[in-house]
Amino acid sequence: MDLETYFDRYAKEQRFDLVGSVCGMEMKEAHTIVDKWLRAPKLRPGQPGSRQEFDMLVQSDHAGHERYVEWKSVGSSMLAMLMSMSVGG
Known part of the structure; x- marks a missing residue:
């Protein structure tokens, strides 16, 4: 899942x-302020920059699966x- x-x-x-x-x-279905998954990794493992993206996520206070909700x-x-x-x- x-x-x-x-x-x-x-x-x-x-x-x-x-x-x-x-x-x-x-x-709202389509977000207009922030991405639904703002801090989720954007790159796949092995892609250029993916290691740096992962390292930054690990060093932050975020898990990467915080979900944002916008309302109308x-x-x-x-x-x-x-x-x-x-x-x-």
Whole structure:
């Protein structure tokens, strides 16, 4: 399994869809700020520079499998609707 498969499983188990809908957001498919896997190695073993890339990753505080999530607004949130109902009486 690749890392994206594990992340998809995690997002499903942690109900990212529900959290997003409560906040009026959903996960963006295409990232516009940072790569989904910003610190993942880009080079394959044996490619020029791959050893240096690996050494830098090992020396950093990152594991290389940190996944970034970008969200987009999709309208009013469930939270806002509930708050307006309670204020309205």
